[in-house]
Amino acid sequence: AQKITQTQPGMFVQEKEAVTLDCTYDTSDQSYGLFWYKQPSSGEMIFLIYQGSYDEQNATEGRYSLNFQKARKSANLVISASQLGDSAMYFCAMRVEETSYDKVIFGPGTSLSVIP
Amino acid sequence: ETGVTQTPRHLVMGMTNKKSLKCEQHLGHNAMYWYKQSAKKPLELMFVYNFKEQTENNSVPSRFSPECPNSSHLFLHLHTLQPEDSALYLCASSQDLRGDYEQYFGPGTRLTVT
Numbered sequence: 001a002q003k004i005t006q007t008q009p010g011m012f013v014q015e016k017e018a019v020t021l022d023c024t025y026d027t028s029d030q031s032y033g034l035f036w037y038k039q040p041s042s043g044e045m046i047f048l049i050y051q052g053s054y055d056e057q058n059a060t061e062g063r064y065s066l067n068f069q070k071a072r073k074s075a076n077l078v079i080s081a082s083q084l085g086d087s088a089m090y091f092c093a094m095r096v097e098e099t100s101y102d103k104v105i106f107g108p109g110t111s112l113s114v115i116p
Numbered sequence: 117e118t119g120v121t122q123t124p125r126h127l128v129m130g131m132t133n134k135k136s137l138k139c140e141q142h143l144g145h146n147a148m149y150w151y152k153q154s155a156k157k158p159l160e161l162m163f164v165y166n167f168k169e170q171t172e173n174n175s176v177p178s179r180f181s182p183e184c185p186n187s188s189h190l191f192l193h194l195h196t197l198q199p200e201d202s203a204l205y206l207c208a209s210s211q212d213l214r215g216d217y218e219q220y221f222g223p224g225t226r227l228t229v230t
Contacts, residue, residue: 004158033216043204045221052216091159101147101171101213106159 002027002096004107012113013082020067021077021110023092029053033095034075035104036066040088048090051075079112087114118142122207122222130230131197137225139190139207145220147171147213148190150182153204153224165190166213197229 003026013019025034036048051059051066059066067076079086092107120141129135141148150162164172165184179201181193190207204226208219 035218037221043206043224043226045206045208045219047218047220050216050218095216097214098172101164101166102215103161103172104219108156108158 002029002094002105004092004094004105006092006107006110008110009108010111010113012115013079013086015084015114015116016081018078018080019082019112021079021090021092021112023075023077023107025073025075025092025094027073027094027096029096031097034066034068035093035095036064036075036077037091037093037106038086038088039091039109045091049077082114084114084116087112120207120209120220120222122205122225124225125223126226126228128228128230129194129197131199133197134193134195136194137192137205137207137227139192139222141188141190141207141209141220141222143209143220145209145211146187147210148184148187149208149210149219150190150192151206151208153206155203159206163192164213171213194227197227199229202227202229 005024032053034051037045049061049064051068063080065078089109091109148165152160162176163182168184183191204224206224207222210219211217
């Protein structure tokens with residue numbers, strides 16, 4: 001079954017420190033993609049970073065980097081130099097190919113709190 | 117307006133009411149989606165539209181009725197809802213149904229069914 005697992009319901013990090021949010025996925029497809037989204041308390045899901053299954057380099061986007069370990073089926077998000085505004089829910093998601101469209105499956109999320 | 121907008125942001129309705137949620141995307145995207153986000157559950161895909169045509173109905177009860185009059189607008193018509201339908205309803209759009217395209221989300225409508 002295609003599934004996203006995020007084992008950390010809640011995380012705390014000191015401001016200016018780095019934090020890693022875990023994500024493992026399960027799929028038998030060869031072609032897929034992995035996303036990370038941020039959801040502040042306002043509700044809107046904000047796209048952060050994307051990694052395709054055939055990408056050999058780990059994706060980076062500003063302070064966000066994705067630690068992609070294909071053999072272990074993990075796609076952890078690393079946030080460097082945490083800021084107070086990083087406090088939010090973070091969702092790992094996987095794009096899989098369905099018959100007529102690409103479906104995005106979301107994990108349960110990790111709540112990140114940045115401490116001043 | 118930019119991005120994806122949703123109205124209303126908050127809605128309280130009784131089980132016998134009829135209401136509609138509205139979504140508009142200003143990004144020129146071809147695909148639009150409705151998701152349901154309940155407490156302590158992952159995001160659930162409800163409907164997928166491409167160029168106004170419904171591509172997916174993810175086993176959603178008929179008390180939820182989507183409408184896509186054009187590629188920029190998406191509605192979710194609600195009638196005879198149940199308390200367990202209380203959730204955050206998110207609309208999203210993407211460039212296309214396939215490919216490495218991220219989905220852009222609206223701020224959501226927080227629905228409470230009394």
